[in-house]
Amino acid sequence: MFSIGVCDDRPLCRQLLEEFILLYEKEKGILFDIHQFGSGEELLEELHKLDMILDLLFLDNSMKKLTGLETAKLIQQSDSMSACSIVFVTADDDHDQFMQIQPLQVVGKPVTRECIDAILDKVLAEKA
Template identity: 30%
Template sequence: MIRIAICDDSEYMRKATAKILLEYSIQKDMEYNVKQFETGEELLQVIDDYDLVFLDYQFEDKGKDGMAIAREIRLKNKDLVIIFLTSYTSIVFDSFEIGAYRFLVKPIDERKFYAALDDYIDSLNKEQTLIIKVDGVTHYIKESKIMYVEGNGKKCIIHIIDGTSEIVCNETLSAIEQRLSAKLFNRCHKSFLVNMRYVKAFNHTDLVLENDESIVISRSKFKDFYEAYTDYISKI
């Protein structure tokens, strides 16, 4: 499931973008949810809830412009994919500043819209992404977004970095472990698989994550964890 936001001060443009998005999803069998926002300030309040945003470049007397909003997005979320919607082709140079993925000129050309989404979907498949199905819905989860995975019998709980999101899937922890990068994730306990990127501190019994959660380390696994973490840190 790809979480998409459409942020434009024009109701017409929001609806037009949503319509093309729906047509694309039907043709490409893409699972997604979408929400529309009239101002960038509204979007910023929930920015971590989204993977991709179609962002208006120029808001007419409705808060900050698109570039200002994009800069604030980058302070909160470095990974969110931003596609600018604009009437000004010259913004291509400005878009480099905040790492925009694409920019689409209004009125939106359907072929260019489809090409941008094709490239985005392709990038998800190429980068380290965990793809799981829960209740018939496909979720694409970047490894960098996973803080740790918790085993729960024949199921496991995937904890996402914002600290509020959890995905429960019908796979064992061992099955998920085999599908994640061994260089980034470590099985520090029979019930926990931790992303070493988010380890803040550890001792012989526990490790502390960046959100101050504590995870148990098995005595028998401490040496392996220590060596794996040391190797990870040395290559950053």
């Protein structure tokens, strides 16, 4: 099963992203394994504790302790998570700072359903 992580310190942002993913599931007849995380620390802890592998991660950058960028660097150092596609979801206009991670995409907030649909189409086509 295709596993998706949503990491944002704002519950409303996580819920909105998950809702878009659920609508995509319903329309395409696909089931995803969706996990929400409230911080970079929680994400890293759960990945380690549950030996979880995510195929796709929507990652906010502006979080309280670890930023999304710092979290992404730590994720890419993990052998089991090195193949994870990362999409930064940010209100920050400076998208160049994320290029060192080579994200699948950097999207601005607020995200749109069309944007999420296009990302899901792309990663599913690559995994096929």
